[in-house]
Amino acid sequence: MQLLHNLCRIAAPSGNEAPLTTFVLDYVRQHQASWQHQPRVVAHENLQDCLLLVFGEPRTAVFAHLDSIGFTVRYGRQLVRIGGPQAEAGYRLVGKDSQGEIDCTLTVDEETGELSYAFPREIDRGTELTFRCDFRETETTVQSCYLDNRLGVWNALRLCETLEHGIIAFSCWEEHGGGSVAYLAKHIYEIYGVRQALISDITWVTEGVHAGQGCAISLRDSLIPRRSYINRIRAIAAASGVPHQLEVEGSGGSDAKELQHAAAPWDWCFVGAPEDHVHTPNELVDKRDIASMLALYQVLMREL
Amino acid sequence: MQLLHNLCRIAAPSGNEAPLTTFVLDYVRQHQASWQHQPRVVAHENLQDCLLLVFGEPRTAVFAHLDSIGFTVRYGRQLVRIGGPQAEAGYRLVGKDSQGEIDCTLTVDEETGELSYAFPREIDRGTELTFRCDFRETETTVQSCYLDNRLGVWNALRLCETLEHGIIAFSCWEEHGGGSVAYLAKHIYEIYGVRQALISDITWVTEGVHAGQGCAISLRDSLIPRRSYINRIRAIAAASGVPHQLEVEGSGGSDAKELQHAAAPWDWCFVGAPEDHVHTPNELVDKRDIASMLALYQVLMREL
Amino acid sequence: MQLLHNLCRIAAPSGNEAPLTTFVLDYVRQHQASWQHQPRVVAHENLQDCLLLVFGEPRTAVFAHLDSIGFTVRYGRQLVRIGGPQAEAGYRLVGKDSQGEIDCTLTVDEETGELSYAFPREIDRGTELTFRCDFRETETTVQSCYLDNRLGVWNALRLCETLEHGIIAFSCWEEHGGGSVAYLAKHIYEIYGVRQALISDITWVTEGVHAGQGCAISLRDSLIPRRSYINRIRAIAAASGVPHQLEVEGSGGSDAKELQHAAAPWDWCFVGAPEDHVHTPNELVDKRDIASMLALYQVLMREL
Numbered sequence: 049m050q051l052l053h054n055l056c057r058i059a060a061p062s063g064n065e066a067p068l069t070t071f072v073l074d075y076v077r078q079h080q081a082s083w084q085h086q087p088r089v090v091a092h093e094n095l096q097d098c099l100l101l102v103f104g105e106p107r108t109a110v111f112a113h114l115d116s117i118g119f120t121v122r123y124g125r126q127l128v129r130i131g132g133p134q135a136e137a138g139y140r141l142v143g144k145d146s147q148g149e150i151d152c153t154l155t156v157d158e159e160t161g162e163l164s165y166a167f168p169r170e171i172d173r174g175t176e177l178t179f180r181c182d183f184r185e186t187e188t189t190v191q192s193c194y195l196d197n198r199l200g201v202w203n204a205l206r207l208c209e210t211l212e213h214g215i216i217a218f219s220c221w222e223e224h225g226g227g228s229v230a231y232l233a234k235h236i237y238e239i240y241g242v243r244q245a246l247i248s249d250i251t252w253v254t255e256g257v258h259a260g261q262g263c264a265i266s267l268r269d270s271l272i273p274r275r276s277y278i279n280r281i282r283a284i285a286a287a288s289g290v291p292h293q294l295e296v297e298g299s300g301g302s303d304a305k306e307l308q309h310a311a312a313p314w315d316w317c318f319v320g321a322p323e324d325h326v327h328t329p330n331e332l333v334d335k336r337d338i339a340s341m342l343a344l345y346q347v348l349m350r351e352l
Numbered sequence: 353m354q355l356l357h358n359l360c361r362i363a364a365p366s367g368n369e370a371p372l373t374t375f376v377l378d379y380v381r382q383h384q385a386s387w388q389h390q391p392r393v394v395a396h397e398n399l400q401d402c403l404l405l406v407f408g409e410p411r412t413a414v415f416a417h418l419d420s421i422g423f424t425v426r427y428g429r430q431l432v433r434i435g436g437p438q439a440e441a442g443y444r445l446v447g448k449d450s451q452g453e454i455d456c457t458l459t460v461d462e463e464t465g466e467l468s469y470a471f472p473r474e475i476d477r478g479t480e481l482t483f484r485c486d487f488r489e490t491e492t493t494v495q496s497c498y499l500d501n502r503l504g505v506w507n508a509l510r511l512c513e514t515l516e517h518g519i520i521a522f523s524c525w526e527e528h529g530g531g532s533v534a535y536l537a538k539h540i541y542e543i544y545g546v547r548q549a550l551i552s553d554i555t556w557v558t559e560g561v562h563a564g565q566g567c568a569i570s571l572r573d574s575l576i577p578r579r580s581y582i583n584r585i586r587a588i589a590a591a592s593g594v595p596h597q598l599e600v601e602g603s604g605g606s607d608a609k610e611l612q613h614a615a616a617p618w619d620w621c622f623v624g625a626p627e628d629h630v631h632t633p634n635e636l637v638d639k640r641d642i643a644s645m646l647a648l649y650q651v652l653m654r655e656l
Numbered sequence: 657m658q659l660l661h662n663l664c665r666i667a668a669p670s671g672n673e674a675p676l677t678t679f680v681l682d683y684v685r686q687h688q689a690s691w692q693h694q695p696r697v698v699a700h701e702n703l704q705d706c707l708l709l710v711f712g713e714p715r716t717a718v719f720a721h722l723d724s725i726g727f728t729v730r731y732g733r734q735l736v737r738i739g740g741p742q743a744e745a746g747y748r749l750v751g752k753d754s755q756g757e758i759d760c761t762l763t764v765d766e767e768t769g770e771l772s773y774a775f776p777r778e779i780d781r782g783t784e785l786t787f788r789c790d791f792r793e794t795e796t797t798v799q800s801c802y803l804d805n806r807l808g809v810w811n812a813l814r815l816c817e818t819l820e821h822g823i824i825a826f827s828c829w830e831e832h833g834g835g836s837v838a839y840l841a842k843h844i845y846e847i848y849g850v851r852q853a854l855i856s857d858i859t860w861v862t863e864g865v866h867a868g869q870g871c872a873i874s875l876r877d878s879l880i881p882r883r884s885y886i887n888r889i890r891a892i893a894a895a896s897g898v899p900h901q902l903e904v905e906g907s908g909g910s911d912a913k914e915l916q917h918a919a920a921p922w923d924w925c926f927v928g929a930p931e932d933h934v935h936t937p938n939e940l941v942d943k944r945d946i947a948s949m950l951a952l953y954q955v956l957m958r959e960l
Contacts, residue, residue, distance in 0.1 A: 063880035094851070096882060096921045120876055120904055123864030128906030130880060173864070173902050174875035176883075224880050227916040234919040243398070256427030256477070267478035268424055272367035272434060272528050274400060275480075294477050296424055298432030308531040311538040311615060311919060313400045547702070560731030560781070571782035572728055576671035576738060576832050578704060579784075598781050600728055602736030612835040615842040615919060617704045 049185055051075070051205065055198035057181035059142070061118035061130045062224035064176055065097040068114045068201075072099060072218060075205065085212050095235070097220050098228050102240065104213035108352045109236050110345065111229065111303040112204040112248040113222030116194045117327055118178040119154075119163065121145075121171045127154075127163040130176065131223030134328045135163055140180040145172035151180065179329040188260075188335055195323055195331040196250040197222070199338065203248050203320075207345050214349045215242060222249075222303050229306035237312040244277070244352055245316040246345065247302045250333070251295060253324045260334040262291030263341040266318035269300040271308050277315035281348060288347040291340050293322075319344060353489055355379075355509065359502035361485035363446070365422035365434045366528035368480060369401040372418045372505075376403060376522060379509065389516050399539070401524050402532050406544065408517035412656045413540050414649065415533065415607040416508040416552040417526030420498045421631055422482040423458075423467065425449075425475045431458075431467040434480065435527030438632045439467055444484040449476035455484065483633040492564075492639055499627055499635040500554040501526070503642065507552050507624075511649050518653045519546060526553075526607050533610035541616040548581070548656055549620040550649065551606045554637070555599060557628045563638040566595030567645040570622035573604040575612050581619035585652060592651040595644050597626075623648060657793055659683070659813065663806035665789035667750070669726035669738045670832035672784060673705040676722045676809075680707060680826060683813065693820050703843070705828050706836050710848065712821035716960045717844050718953065719837065719911040720812040720856040721830030724802045725935055726786040727762075727771065729753075729779045735762075735771040738784065739831030742936045743771055748788040753780035759788065787937040796868075796943055803931055803939040804858040805830070807946065811856050811928075815953050822957045823850060830857075830911050837914035845920040852885070852960055853924040854953065855910045858941070859903060861932045867942040870899030871949040874926035877908040879916050885923035889956060896955040899948050901930075927952060 060068035073091060080086060090100035097114070117131035119141065129135075139154040152167035165171065179193035192198075204216045215236060221227035236242050251257065251264050265285060267278055285292050295318075307314040321337035364372035377395060384390060394404035401418070421435035423445065433439075443458040456471035469475065483497035494503075508520045519540060525531035540546050555561065555568050569589060571582055589596050599622075611618040625641035668676035681699060688694060698708035705722070725739035727749065737743075747762040760775035773779065787801035798807075812824045823844060829835035844850050859865065859872050873893060875886055893900050903926075915922040929945035 063876070064883035066884060094921050096923070097884075120880075120906075122904045122906070123862075128876075128904065174904050221880070221916075225878075225916070227879070228921075230917055230919040231921050254427075268367070268432075270529075271531070272424075272525070275368035276370060276401075296426045296432065296478050298424075298426070306917075308525075308529070309534055309610075311534040313398050313532075313535050315400070558731075572671070572736075574833075575835070576728075576829070579672035580674060580705075600730045600736065600782050602728075602730070612829075612833070613838055613914075615838040617702050617836075617839050619704070 049190060052190065052198060052202045053183045055201055056183055056192040056194045059176070059178045060114055060116055061176050061178055062115040062221045065114040065220045069097045069099055069218070072201065076101065083209050087208065096228060098232055099218040101208060101216040103211045106213050106215045106240050106242050108244040108246060108349055109215040109217050109242050110204055110207065110246050110248050111217045111219055112200040113197050113219045113303055114201060115220050115223050116178060117223045118176055121173060121175040121177065123173065125164045125170065127165060127177070132327055139329055141165060141177040142180045143175050143177040145175040150177065182329060189332055190335065191330055191332045193329040193331060195333050196326065199250055199333060200248040200320060203341050203345060206342050207349065210346060211349055215240065219303055226306045229303045230310055233307055233310040233312055233314060243312060243314050245304070245307055245314055246348060247304050247316060247318040247320065248345065249302050249318060249320045251318065251320050251322050252326050253322045257293050257295050257322045259322060259324060260336050261293050263319060263321050263337055263344050264293050264295040266295040266297070269297045269318065271301060271305060273304070273317055274315050278317055280352065281317050284348055284351045285344060288344070290343045290347060292344060319348070353494060356494065356502060356506045357487045359505055360487055360496045360498045363482045364418055364420055365480050365482055366419040366525045369418040369524045373401045373403055373522070376505065380405065387513050391512065400532060402536055403522040405512060405520040407515045407519070410517050410519045410544050410546050412548040412550060412653055413519040413521050413546050414508055414511065414550050414552050415521045415523055416504040417501050417523045417607055418505060419524050419527050420482060421527045422480055425477060425479040425481065427477065429468045429474065431469060431481070436631055443633055445469060445481040446484045447479050447481040449479040454481065486633060493636055494639065495634055495636045497633040497635060499637050500630065503554055503637060504552040504624060507645050507649060510646050511653065514650060515653055519544065523607055530610045533607045534614055537611055537614040537616055537618060547616060547618050549608070549611055549618055550652060551608050551620060551622040551624065552649065553606050553622060553624045555622065555624050555626050556630050557626045561597050561599050561626045563626060563628060564640050565597050567623060567625050567641055567648050568597050568599040570599040570601070573601045573622065575605060575609060577608070577621055578619050582621055584656065585621050588652055588655045589648060592648070594647045594651060596648060623652070657798060660798065660806060660810045661791045663809055664791055664800045664802045667786045668722055668724055669784050669786055670723040670829045673722040673828045677705045677707055677826070680809065684709065691817050695816065704836060706840055707826040709816060709824040711819045711823070714821050714823045714848050714850050716852040716854060716957055717823040717825050717850050718812055718815065718854050718856050719825045719827055720808040721805050721827045721911055722809060723828050723831050724786060725831045726784055729781060729783040729785065731781065733772045733778065735773060735785070740935055747937055749773060749785040750788045751783050751785040753783040758785065790937060797940055798943065799938055799940045801937040801939060803941050804934065807858055807941060808856040808928060811949050811953060814950050815957065818954060819957055823848065827911055834914045837911045838918055841915055841918040841920055841922060851920060851922050853912070853915055853922055854956060855912050855924060855926040855928065856953065857910050857926060857928045859926065859928050859930050860934050861930045865901050865903050865930045867930060867932060868944050869901050871927060871929050871945055871952050872901045872903040874903040874905070877905045877926065879909060879913060881912070881925055882923050886925055888960065889925050892956055892959045893952060896952070898951045898955060900952055927956070
């Protein structure tokens, strides 16, 4: 879990993913020699801060978003959200501006709900603040800010160790309306002919999806994937013996939104571990669901 | 109206259009010999469950969406919507799961509005339910679930009987946020150079659009089409003598949403009969408006 | 300011930009001989009513939307909005229908908020109405309807006088959900390899952005641009000595929405003067902010 801890503490809110891109690129360069198969690494300005790892002759692409939720300093002591963070008075926020490092506390106006910060000085306009990482591990769980989606990134990187054929796509802006998957989808479809996707991201513990019962395969969220693709995935998962759960929601979304609306015929499915305390500094995931997620991706990438 | 009846009773909610695609493909194969001109049939995995019929040297494409609204079984006895169906207690819903055929009744919690079903057993998670088809025909009207948009599909298929130049595009996911017209639009523009569209879909009877007074030409809905294209269509319609009405709305949408936002310069116009009891099992259309719709498409496809 | 006055009084609501396109084309033809460098003018049906001016070897594109907000006549005396105009009883609206010129008055139902008009006769269904232009200039300010975005268009045209390398893109539908920037972005990226954008549009005077203190550089609005691009722009602006302000908002949008979601890796930044009385007939801008805007675009187009 050291890799996951490292991933969770890098500040990379939507629009400023570059520090995490650099970390992932470095990680790949340091570790790829021990992987069973070597990927082509695609990273250049025409992919902005995204990154592709292309293994063998790919049939399926795994999308894992790099960015996280957070806050932007507006005027005076106002904050506006990056993505949809929970906002509870007392959360510790960190950042950096022209005057140096910042470690402050979130405040919430009880009447208006307006967000602010407690800090001895004013912070520069436009500064990004993210949750301070307090990484907690037990025998059965991990807890931290940003398991959504550093765990999805972790899953993708661990998957690389054994992957023979497939594409890993690290995307940007997922938490704040999207903005990179449209061009990644076009690039991948046009260059590699791939139009099957798995979304390596984190979902919610709910009345129907429970911690510890395995990775969730989402049959739908706010969008509805193509039924025939979902049915193939369900059949492979069922035959594999890997524990998993079926999720059905009417809301929520992921990088799949951009695939669904892309000018290419993408089939997609969200496959990810569920977490509790979503979008807080205390996101909590059961280790059995992490193991199940990685195992499921390994079998799906072989058989899809 | 036997064709329309057949179309209305096929379950094909958004994301699972394949049964209707198969039906339409079979219909085309069985009937195209009697058509005045033979189309090229384009159907392959890179169009997912969509279908193109290309006649002659096309200048204009007709979009008719295959999918319908419905419900997905969530956890326990909960239902979530596919698209925007009206939900009234007592509507009969049909489907199929691992235990067999389902014919159940919609229930609505009076306080929370939560949707459920009455059935002797629990239905599998993720099962799709659609309105049971009760097709009613009088001398002057047809009434059924899913006239939106099986009547638009019917119009497109009847148009094929005489069409010389043009493309018929059967699309998916229209009722649930879209997801196929972006790539159909790209394919059609790049391969055939076509960028004029008519949306063969069903609209609403309102204070300004009345049953029996002819097919509606929409001057705008939530989106605003290019005025110069609309003006050409209005001029052709006026000169044709075919009865029609002009619609102006501030809400609502269609496959045109994806054309409007496509990375190609599509001109589009919604042209369709109005219905009453929208998105219920009792959608009602006047036969004069059906006749007007087909006649208008015939002249527009010749003269645009 | 005669050019700005001329621009403000041309009716060109979203979807019917053609009259302004014609005006701009004529203006370019009449004035380009006096410009330091000659652009290629790109205007054809495959760009609908948009227009591109391509100077030298472009690295950056300036987007200025041609369209304005307004109203469409619905049924009887009802009006529906084009874009998001403020609606205050007594605003004068102008237009034209089959019976001739219209100069009427906006009315607002106090209880329902429904919009209507006072005029001796009924106006044709589907007629577009726009604010009547009352252009007011003082030594320090200009005031009129439609400074948003005729001032952005004015800025782009004045920029042409000295521009050596760059693209000016005049877009459509910005006020009403977009619809042209997707294909402009694709065209520009594929033909010219350009993926840097500046949005020449007008923003709001707020508690953090004040009239007279210079053009605003937006660090974010409802969307978040790529931080590394924004940082480059801030550095160039700071070194230039041109007065400017930094804006941070959680809402609002521009042509950049379509760039952000395009299937190409666009970097973008909104750079524009702030106005008061947004989306009314009385939009007010300080002349110092207009001067700052043009000066800032000149330096940014040289150095980006």
